Amino acid sequence: MPNASNTPNKSPVDELAKSYEPAPIEAYWGPEWEKRGIADATLDEDKGDFSIQLPPPNVTGTLHMGHAFNQTIMDGLVRHARMSGKNTLWVPGTDHAGIATQIVVERQLDAQKVSRHDLGREKFLEKVWEWKESSGSTITRQIRRLGASIDWAKEYFTMDSKMSKAVVEVFVRLYEQGLIYRGKRLVNWDPVLGTAVSDLEVVSEEEDGSMWHIRYPLSDGSGQLIVATTRPETLLGDVAVMVNPNDERYQHLIGKWVSLPLCARDIPIIADDYVDLNFGTGVVKVTPAHDFNDYAVGQRHQLPLINILTLDAKINENAPAEYQGLDRFAARKQIVADLDQAGLLEKVQPHKLMVPRGDRTQTIIEPMLTDQWFVAVSKPSPDNQYQPGSSVAGAALAAVTNGDIKLVPENWISTYTQWLENIQDWCISRQLWWGHQIPAWYGDNGQIFVARSESEAKVQAVAAGYSGALSRDADVLDTWFSSALVPFSSLGWPEKTPALEHFLPSSVLVTGFDIIFFWVARMVMMTCHFTGKVPFHTVYVHGLVRDAEGQKMSKSKGNTLDPIDLIDGIELDALVSKRTTGLMNPKQAESISKRTRKEFPEGISAFGTDALRFTFASLASLGRNINFDQKRCEGYRNFCNKLWNATRFVLMNCPGNLEENGFAPCDDQCGPDGYLDFSPADKWIVSLLQRTEAEVEKGFQNYRFDNIANSIYQFVWDEYCDWYLELAKVQLQNGTPAQQRATRRTLLRVLETILRLAHPLIPFITETLWQTVAPMTGKALEQQAKQTIALQAYPIAQPEKIDALSEAWLNQIKAIVDACRNLRGEMQVSPAQKVPLWICGPEAFLKQATPYLLALAKLSEVKIYQDEASMEKDAAGAPMALVGELKLLLKIEVDVGAERIRLGKEIDRLANEIQKARSKLSNESFVARAPEEVVAQEKQRLTGFEQNHEKLVAQLERLK
Missing domain, CATH: 3.90.740.10 (Valyl/Leucyl/Isoleucyl-tRNA synthetase, editing domain)
Known part of the structure; x- marks a missing residue:
C-alpha cells in the first residue's frame, strides 16, 4: 500500500467522488488508521478483554489466498470486539522459518559459487540476517493491504532477543524437569x-x-x-x-x-x-x-x-x-x-x-536413525502448572475434554484427542544453522551441560568436576518449538506483564485444520505446562481455499490466485508470466498459459480489498473448504458500488441542517402533528434493521461469517436500497414537513448504522462513507483520533423497535407492486409506460398505499373499489391478479387469447396446490401428530387457494 506521504493531501472524504474507486480510499485509510492508533491495545480494568494471535507467517513468505482468508476472519473479529468496547489486542509476528529461510539464502550463495561451509556459521548467519532485514517484511506490508487492524507496535520476530530468551528458558526448564532428553531415534530425514x-x-x-x-x-x-x-x-x-x-x-x-x-x-x-x-x-x-x-x-x-x-x-x-x-x-x-x-x-x-x-x-x-533432542510429551511431571502430575500431552488433552478450550466446529475435537492419545515424543532438533541454537554444551568426555548461557554451562561443568573445553551443540530447534510458545512469549513471559494478565488466554485462534497437530496442540501443551492457563478459549478451524472447481491451488496446476492481483488487478500477459515463470516443463507451461488465457481473457479486474474481504466472508461456512470464484468478487464489488451510490443519494436528499435532517431535540414534538412523523415505511426499515443486527451478532458469536455477510448483503441490497430508498423518494416528494424530516432522519440513521454494522467486513468503504454521513446525524467528530468508524460503538439490536404491524403493512405493499410488475411483464407492457391500476380492498390501507404504488409500480392512477362486481364490470377483460384478499386489475388493452392462457396456467397451479393441501389434511397421521396451529394453518391455506381458484375461474368464464 502506498505510504500516506504518497497520497494526495486531500482525503477521499473531503468530497465524495461520483463513482466508487477503491484504490485511493485504501491508499489513504491504511496509513491513516495506523497514524490514529486505532489498533493500539488498551488495558482498561473496567472493560472486557479480547485478544488474538496472528499465526506468524514465514519471514520468507508472500501473501497467499489462505493468508488473506484467515486474516479477513481475524480482522472481522478484532474490529467487532473493538467496536463492542473491549480492550483489544491483535498480536503480530513473523516466524524465522528455519528451513525455508536457510534455503533462500543458500540459493543466493549458490549463484555466487559459494557455499555456507565456505563462509562458516557466523558469516553465514550474518548473510541471513542481512537478507531478513532487506526482504523479510514483504508479507507484513501485504497484510496491511488487507486492512488488518493490528497493533504493529507489538510485532515480534521469533528470533528477536525477547523471544529467544523465552525459548532458551523453556528448553532449560524442560531439561531440568526431565522432559527433554537426547537419544538415537528414527526421524524423517x-x-x-x-x-x-x-x-x-x-x-x-x-x-x-x-x-x-x-x-x-x-x-x-x-x-x-x-x-x-x-x-x-x-x-x-x-x-x-x-x-x-x-x-x-x-x-x-x-x-x-x-x-x-x-x-x-x-x-x-x-x-x-x-x-x-x-x-x-x-x-x-x-x-x-x-x-x-x-x-x-x-x-x-x-x-x-x-x-x-x-x-x-x-x-x-x-x-x-x-x-x-x-x-x-x-x-x-x-x-x-x-x-x-x-x-x-x-x-x-x-x-x-x-x-x-x-x-x-x-x-x-x-x-x-540419528541422535536428536526430544520432548518427552507423555511423561508425568509434577511441574505441570495446569495439571500437576500430568504429562505435557495429558494436560493439553484435558484442556479440551474439560471444556477450557472449545473447537469450532466440534468435529475437530475427535481428531485432536485421537492425536494426543497416540502421540510420540517430539523431535525438536534440526541439523541447520539458522534458528535457535540448542543451549547445550559438551565436554571432551561426553558430558552434557544444558544452560541459559555458556558462562552458566561452565559453572555447571566446574561443579561436576570438569575443567576442560566446552563445545556447543551445533543443532538448532525445530521452528515449531519456538512457535509453540508465542501465546505467552509474545506477551512478555517469563516476566509477569500486564499484557499477560489481560490477554492470556487469548479469545480465539483462527487457523486451518492442517496445523492442528503441529502448532495448535503444541501451543496448548507448552502454554498449559508453563503458565497454568490455556493459550486460547476457542479455536476456529477453517478449511482450505481452493479454486472455483474445488481443486487445490498449486503452481504445477497453474490455478493459483494472488490476493494482491484480485485487489489491484493484473493484465493477462502479466498473469500468464506469473503462473508459468519457474516451470521446468515447457509442455506444462504451455498448458497453463492456454488455461489462463481461456479463464481470464481480459486479465483480472481490480476488485479492491473490501470486495475481496466480503467474498471471503460470504464463503466462510463452518467445516468446509472454500471454493473461490472471482465472479463472486464481481458481485461484491457491485455491492460496494451499490452502497456508495445509495450514500450519495441520501446525501443529496438530506442537504439541510440537523434540524431539517430530523436530528434536533425532539422532546414531545414527535407525532403526526409534531416535529417528526414516522411512516409505516420508516418503522418497517428500522424494524428490519433490528432483526439484521441480531442475526449479525449471532453470526459473530457462532463464527458464521457467511451468515453475517449474507444478512448484511440482503438487508442493504434487497431492503434498504431496492425498497426503502424508493419509498423515501415518495415521502420526500409528497410528505408533510414532519414526514420529510422523519424520512431524512431514517435514511441517515439507518445508513449510519449499516456502515458500522458492515465495517468489520468492509472497513475501507464504510470508513470513507461514514465520515460523510456521521456529521449529518449529529455525531460530534471533534477529536482527530476519534474521527473514525473503527472506534464507534457496534450496533446492538433493540427488540422494542421491532414493529410487526409495519412489517405486515410493507409486505402488503411489496406484494401489490410485485403483482403489478408480474402482470406488466406477462402482458409485455413497457416498463416506461404508465398504466392505471384498479384495485378492490380496504379503503384506508389503499389510500395510504396509493402514492407508493404510483411510483413503484409505474402507475398512472390507482382507482379503489369496495365492490368486486363493479370493478370487473368497469374493466372487463383486463389482466387480473390476486394478492391475499385484494383483487388487482391493470386497465390496459389486452390480447384476450393470451390472457386466457395466462389465467389457465394460474388456475392449474392453484388446482395443484388445492390437491396437495387436501391430500395432507386427509392424512389421518398428519392431522393426529401435527401441532394444532400447523393443521389450522394448512386449512387456512386450502381455503385461500379455493377462493382464489373460484375467482380466477369466474374471470376466465367472463373472457369466454
Missing part, C-alpha cells in the same frame, strides 16, 4: 537438506512404483519364504522377517531362521500382530532403522538396529562391500539385478504407493 524434518514438511502423494517379491531361503535348507517390498535396497538392514501369529501357513516356522539374501548373515522369523493376514504373501521384512512401523516392531521384540545409509543417502559400511558408496537408488538397481542373477527374485509387479517427499526439496524422505 531429508538427504538434500541434511536435517530431520517434521511430518508437516513431508508431502506424501501416490506414485507409480514396483513391488519386488524376493525369496528368503530358510537357513536349514527346508524351503523359502516370499517377501514383498517396495524398497529392496533396505533388505541390507533387515534384522528379521515376521508373520502373523494366527497365520496357519507359517506357525510351524516361527522361531526358525532365514538366510538374508546378498548378505552373509541369518535373521529370525518372528510373530507379530502388525502383519496383515490378507495382504501380499503374509510375510514382512523387518528393517527397524529404516521404517517407522518396523522400528516399533523392533522395540517390542528387542531387535538390533542396523543403519545402512549415510546422511546423504548413500550405502554405508554396514552393508556388503560391493554396495558401499552407492546412492540409494543406484544400490536398488544393483541389488535387484544381483537378486535376479542369484535366482532370488520371484517377480516384479507394478504397484501404486504413497511416496513421502520433502516439501522444500522434493527429494524422497528417508526414515533415519
Whole structure:
C-alpha cells in the first residue's frame, strides 16, 4: 500500500467522488488508521478483554489466498470486539522459518559459487540476517493491504532477543524437569537438506512404483519364504522377517531362521500382530532403522538396529562391500539385478504407493536413525502448572475434554484427542544453522551441560568436576518449538506483564485444520505446562481455499490466485508470466498459459480489498473448504458500488441542517402533528434493521461469517436500497414537513448504522462513507483520533423497535407492486409506460398505499373499489391478479387469447396446490401428530387457494 506521504493531501472524504474507486480510499485509510492508533491495545480494568494471535507467517513468505482468508476472519473479529468496547489486542509476528529461510539464502550463495561451509556459521548467519532485514517484511506490508487492524507496535520476530530468551528458558526448564532428553531415534530425514524434518514438511502423494517379491531361503535348507517390498535396497538392514501369529501357513516356522539374501548373515522369523493376514504373501521384512512401523516392531521384540545409509543417502559400511558408496537408488538397481542373477527374485509387479517427499526439496524422505533432542510429551511431571502430575500431552488433552478450550466446529475435537492419545515424543532438533541454537554444551568426555548461557554451562561443568573445553551443540530447534510458545512469549513471559494478565488466554485462534497437530496442540501443551492457563478459549478451524472447481491451488496446476492481483488487478500477459515463470516443463507451461488465457481473457479486474474481504466472508461456512470464484468478487464489488451510490443519494436528499435532517431535540414534538412523523415505511426499515443486527451478532458469536455477510448483503441490497430508498423518494416528494424530516432522519440513521454494522467486513468503504454521513446525524467528530468508524460503538439490536404491524403493512405493499410488475411483464407492457391500476380492498390501507404504488409500480392512477362486481364490470377483460384478499386489475388493452392462457396456467397451479393441501389434511397421521396451529394453518391455506381458484375461474368464464 502506498505510504500516506504518497497520497494526495486531500482525503477521499473531503468530497465524495461520483463513482466508487477503491484504490485511493485504501491508499489513504491504511496509513491513516495506523497514524490514529486505532489498533493500539488498551488495558482498561473496567472493560472486557479480547485478544488474538496472528499465526506468524514465514519471514520468507508472500501473501497467499489462505493468508488473506484467515486474516479477513481475524480482522472481522478484532474490529467487532473493538467496536463492542473491549480492550483489544491483535498480536503480530513473523516466524524465522528455519528451513525455508536457510534455503533462500543458500540459493543466493549458490549463484555466487559459494557455499555456507565456505563462509562458516557466523558469516553465514550474518548473510541471513542481512537478507531478513532487506526482504523479510514483504508479507507484513501485504497484510496491511488487507486492512488488518493490528497493533504493529507489538510485532515480534521469533528470533528477536525477547523471544529467544523465552525459548532458551523453556528448553532449560524442560531439561531440568526431565522432559527433554537426547537419544538415537528414527526421524524423517531429508538427504538434500541434511536435517530431520517434521511430518508437516513431508508431502506424501501416490506414485507409480514396483513391488519386488524376493525369496528368503530358510537357513536349514527346508524351503523359502516370499517377501514383498517396495524398497529392496533396505533388505541390507533387515534384522528379521515376521508373520502373523494366527497365520496357519507359517506357525510351524516361527522361531526358525532365514538366510538374508546378498548378505552373509541369518535373521529370525518372528510373530507379530502388525502383519496383515490378507495382504501380499503374509510375510514382512523387518528393517527397524529404516521404517517407522518396523522400528516399533523392533522395540517390542528387542531387535538390533542396523543403519545402512549415510546422511546423504548413500550405502554405508554396514552393508556388503560391493554396495558401499552407492546412492540409494543406484544400490536398488544393483541389488535387484544381483537378486535376479542369484535366482532370488520371484517377480516384479507394478504397484501404486504413497511416496513421502520433502516439501522444500522434493527429494524422497528417508526414515533415519540419528541422535536428536526430544520432548518427552507423555511423561508425568509434577511441574505441570495446569495439571500437576500430568504429562505435557495429558494436560493439553484435558484442556479440551474439560471444556477450557472449545473447537469450532466440534468435529475437530475427535481428531485432536485421537492425536494426543497416540502421540510420540517430539523431535525438536534440526541439523541447520539458522534458528535457535540448542543451549547445550559438551565436554571432551561426553558430558552434557544444558544452560541459559555458556558462562552458566561452565559453572555447571566446574561443579561436576570438569575443567576442560566446552563445545556447543551445533543443532538448532525445530521452528515449531519456538512457535509453540508465542501465546505467552509474545506477551512478555517469563516476566509477569500486564499484557499477560489481560490477554492470556487469548479469545480465539483462527487457523486451518492442517496445523492442528503441529502448532495448535503444541501451543496448548507448552502454554498449559508453563503458565497454568490455556493459550486460547476457542479455536476456529477453517478449511482450505481452493479454486472455483474445488481443486487445490498449486503452481504445477497453474490455478493459483494472488490476493494482491484480485485487489489491484493484473493484465493477462502479466498473469500468464506469473503462473508459468519457474516451470521446468515447457509442455506444462504451455498448458497453463492456454488455461489462463481461456479463464481470464481480459486479465483480472481490480476488485479492491473490501470486495475481496466480503467474498471471503460470504464463503466462510463452518467445516468446509472454500471454493473461490472471482465472479463472486464481481458481485461484491457491485455491492460496494451499490452502497456508495445509495450514500450519495441520501446525501443529496438530506442537504439541510440537523434540524431539517430530523436530528434536533425532539422532546414531545414527535407525532403526526409534531416535529417528526414516522411512516409505516420508516418503522418497517428500522424494524428490519433490528432483526439484521441480531442475526449479525449471532453470526459473530457462532463464527458464521457467511451468515453475517449474507444478512448484511440482503438487508442493504434487497431492503434498504431496492425498497426503502424508493419509498423515501415518495415521502420526500409528497410528505408533510414532519414526514420529510422523519424520512431524512431514517435514511441517515439507518445508513449510519449499516456502515458500522458492515465495517468489520468492509472497513475501507464504510470508513470513507461514514465520515460523510456521521456529521449529518449529529455525531460530534471533534477529536482527530476519534474521527473514525473503527472506534464507534457496534450496533446492538433493540427488540422494542421491532414493529410487526409495519412489517405486515410493507409486505402488503411489496406484494401489490410485485403483482403489478408480474402482470406488466406477462402482458409485455413497457416498463416506461404508465398504466392505471384498479384495485378492490380496504379503503384506508389503499389510500395510504396509493402514492407508493404510483411510483413503484409505474402507475398512472390507482382507482379503489369496495365492490368486486363493479370493478370487473368497469374493466372487463383486463389482466387480473390476486394478492391475499385484494383483487388487482391493470386497465390496459389486452390480447384476450393470451390472457386466457395466462389465467389457465394460474388456475392449474392453484388446482395443484388445492390437491396437495387436501391430500395432507386427509392424512389421518398428519392431522393426529401435527401441532394444532400447523393443521389450522394448512386449512387456512386450502381455503385461500379455493377462493382464489373460484375467482380466477369466474374471470376466465367472463373472457369466454
